[in-house]
Amino acid sequence: MANLVIASNTKAMKKLDKSVKEKEWAFLDKLAADHTAPGLHIEPLQKAVDPRIRTGRVDLHFRAILFKIDSKLGDDPTFVYMGTWPHDEANKLAERSKLRVNPINGVLEGIIGELDGDEDRKKRTVVPDPRGELNRVVTAAPTSYLGATFSLADLTERLGLDADLAERALAAPDESTLVNIAANAVEWQGSALLELATGAHIDMIREKLGFSDTPVDETLDEDEQILKALEQPASKMQFTYVEDNEELRRVIEGGDFTAWRTFLHPEQRRYVEQNFNGAFRLSGGAGTGKTVVAIHRARRLARADPTSRVVLTTYNKTLAADLKAALKTLDPGIPIADRIGDPGVFVSGIDALGHAVLNQARDIGDAAEAVLGYRTEFTHQRTNTDKVWRGVVQSVSSGLDSKLATPGFLENEYVAVILANKVTTLEQYAKVARPGRGVRLTRPQRIAVWKLVDAYRRRSRMDGSLSFPEILAIAAEQLLLRAEADKDFLTNHVLVDEAQDLHATHWALLRNLVAEGPNDLFIAEDSHQRIYGQPVVLGRLGIKIVGRARRLTLNYRTTAQNLHFAVSILSGADYKDLEQGEESTDGYRSARLGPNPKFLECDDASDELDKVADQVREWLAPPADPNEAPLDPSSIAVLTRGKTDRTQFIRALGERGIDARALDDNPSTAGFVQVLTMHRSKGMEFARVILAGIDNAHVPSAATLRSVSEGERADALLRERSLLYVAASRARDALVVTWSGKKSELLGSPSEQDGSSCPS
Structure with missing residues (x-):
């Protein structure tokens, strides 16, 4: 039984349709079970630059490109699967492909050879040992983005970048060009270039990529060196051992956006x-x-x-x-x-x-008494705490300022200060520290707050209910x-x-x-x-x-253009991490390129509904390339600030002939455009996203800001900014932003909107 190593989807390989993927999986399944099976037609090529190269028959029209590494101990061989191409193309590519261990850092590199005259595969040829290129003098362009900091020797001798790639990187006049070069490079080399683009030191890049100070063991033969190189962390960006059939199927069917979950x-x-x-x-x-x-x-x-x-x-x-x-x-x-x-x-x-x-x-009485000041049993959960706080405020004459006597302030005070510190008496509350609450309370104000808390707890005790925070x-x-x-x-x-x-x-x-x-x-x-x-x-x-x-800092989901826009939403705001340190976006970069975000200013609400429908219809149109699969409607999402707007857009899309479904607690429905709130979009991703209703009344939400006290307003505005950032970063490929009336103040300057400073 052969060992099987799968390379991540190489940039040289064209996408395969579903029927070919099924045959690809079947071929690899048979290969792992018995590599000598005659139906696989595993064949060497006479003119190949690498004697390990093999091609195998996926079907009459497609062949797989493989490298075969034999074991010195007589064990089963290891096959490295690089991808599947049309028959003639596969043979030509295989002849010029090579599997090698980078002599500078010990990383295994599978390089697919170029086809004559094919610009898409330009610069994919086998490269010489970069140490042999250092005598060549390379003069960086006067406007070189990296030239003032790094030399060719830095990039080739210390990092191990291909000499040709390093030259092009040094000649790049700006960050956008450098990111474009990185997007088309071998996995680890592209990652290194993105780090260079953000000003990372070479030693830091070597550490992040797990490079060894003794990259190649010269006592081993080439095949043994290759097998050892598979253990390198940076090699695992491109190669992974497949342990069973289920894992093999997942890797083959995963597609471009789930490959990074394995690699x-x-x-x-x-x-x-x-x-x-x-x-x-x-x-x-x-x-x-x-x-x-x-x-x-x-x-x-x-x-x-x-x-x-x-x-x-x-x-x-x-x-x-x-x-x-x-x-x-x-x-x-x-x-x-x-x-x-x-x-x-x-x-x-x-x-x-x-x-x-x-x-x-069995018994939570002691725990409840320590937290609440009285023993109780857990009978049922209270879901609407706002309603209870409002009732308490209306029925209790506390003397608390109306700006503080709100459900939002009282609930936050109850959770962050009283429950967090197991406060059960006024004396304890009068002395407890309240760091980070934003609003200072005098002793009379604390007494007033406690009157309301005491009344809240009495209601809980009477009906035997507990809120989520109390349960926790x-x-x-x-x-x-x-x-x-x-x-x-x-x-x-x-x-x-x-x-x-x-x-x-x-x-x-x-x-x-x-x-x-x-x-x-x-x-x-x-x-x-x-x-x-x-x-x-x-x-x-x-x-x-x-x-x-x-x-x-390396973003795998969002294109560089969309990331630039999403990060611009955070510009100028002061964020702290969970240790009260400064939270920065410095160094954030994307491994992918795409179109600039599109911004649609609409005449009124009706015009906005029309423009959103037109955009969705454009995306759902049959692709110009007959070999390209049509877009699944469920990969399109329309995000709104609230549920009322969500309902309006679902109805409007339906009236305009587009099937759309609300996405709430349910999973997404295939065949339907997904319409959901920005809050619900958390943790999700979609191929194409429309941020709808991004005007100054909805984002930031005027109603939300009105409901908080003055001392909490700054934090509420931070959350609104974060919400738009979350929504904008759900898009993998295309992002469209629409509004009518006055656009949101969180959208930033025109240059940040139109992507003029985004990589393209």
Whole structure:
């Protein structure tokens, strides 16, 4: 049985239609089972520059390009599958293709040869050892973007870039040109160029890509060197061993946008595989792969110890369902725990996690008394806390200023200060610190607030209900009491995605789920995407990061043009991370190029509905190329600020002959354009996105800003800015923004809108 290594979709390979993909999968399945089967027609080529090259018969019209590496020990050979091409083209390409170990950094490189006169494959030929090119003098262009900082020797001798690629990079006059060169380079070389474009030092790039100081073991023969090179982190950007048929099918059918879930960047792989002495925080912009790292890490921890109890959680049940589906896609055999505390991976939204803890407890009386000041049992959950707070304000003469006597302020104060600190009396509340709340309270104001809190709790006690935050706070205390009674913690490892949206009682629960120690908490977050709740500081909540924090900056989802626009939305705002450090977008870059975002100013609301429908209709038109598959309507999304607007656009699209469906808690429906709120779009991605109704009344939401106190207004505006950033970064390829009336103040300057400074 042959070992099978799959290369990520090479840029030289054209997309295959579904019928050919099925045959491709069948060919590789047979190859892995018996590489000597005569029907595979595995054949060498007489004129090939690399004696390892082979082609195999996928069908009468298509052939696969492979490299065969024989084992010195007589074991089964290893086949490296590079892709499938039309018969004659495959043979010509194979003759000029080569598998080699980069002598500078030890990375394995599979290079597909060029076809004469084919510009799309220009510069894809086999390159000589770059160390032999250093005597050539290269003068960077006067306007060179990199020339003032780096030399040809820096790029070839220290990084190992192909000499030809390095020359073109040094000649690039600006960042846009350099990004374009990177987008068409071999995987690791393109990543290195993107790092150079953001000013990264060469030693930092070598560290991120996992380069070794002794790249090639000269005591090994070439085949052994190739097999060893497959272990290099940067090699795994392009190559992966396939362990079973299901994984093989997933890789073949995955397409361009899911390949990166298998072919991790070395920096991502490091955070998957590394052990940490305590809590670790991984931050990064939208589309940088934080979620993928968390999923791979959960799998790694569960596989490393079958008895291990791993919790993978996130902000809500919808995102948790996505995590669970992605985990099963990555590894269908992964043990999924049905109950928290059982071996395997327990995947849940964090509020449901609190429920699970209480449901497993026999008696929560002691925990409730510590948190609320009275014993109670969990009978039912209160869902509409706003209504209760409004009723309390109307019925209790507290004397609190009307600007503070609002459901929003009172709920936030209750969660962030009172529940977080287990305050049960006025005396405690009068003394407790309130860092980060934005509004200073005098002693009389605290007394007034406590009157309302006391009335709120009396209502809860009378009807036996608990709110979500109360459930979480009591669950956290229940876990603490369990630990103090010398019982085992419920879990061994906790991984948290979308952590920026969690509030204080969430963190209390997470901290008490697992003992402090190696690999206890893995936290994935982006403070720029905080669209719920109040800011928190982990250190004040008992979660000590102490230098164990890193940031991802390479975006895999969004094109450079769309990323530029999304980041411009954040411009000028002051963001803090979960450790109260400055949150920056410096270094964010994209691995993909595409069209500039399109901006449509509309005459009125009716005209906007027409223009949105026209744009969707244009995208759904049959492609000009008959070999190109038509666009699935479900890959198009229209995002709105609120549910009322969502309903209006669904109806308008239907009236204009376009089938559209609302996307709420349900999964997306194939064959229908998806219409959803910006909040619902969190964690999702679509090929093409329309941001609709981006005017000054909707974004930022005037109603939302009116509902908060003056002291909380700045934070509310930050959340509105973050919401638009989240929405804009859902688009993989095309992004369109529409509005009527006065455009949103968050859209930025005309140069930022029209993409004039975006790579193109």
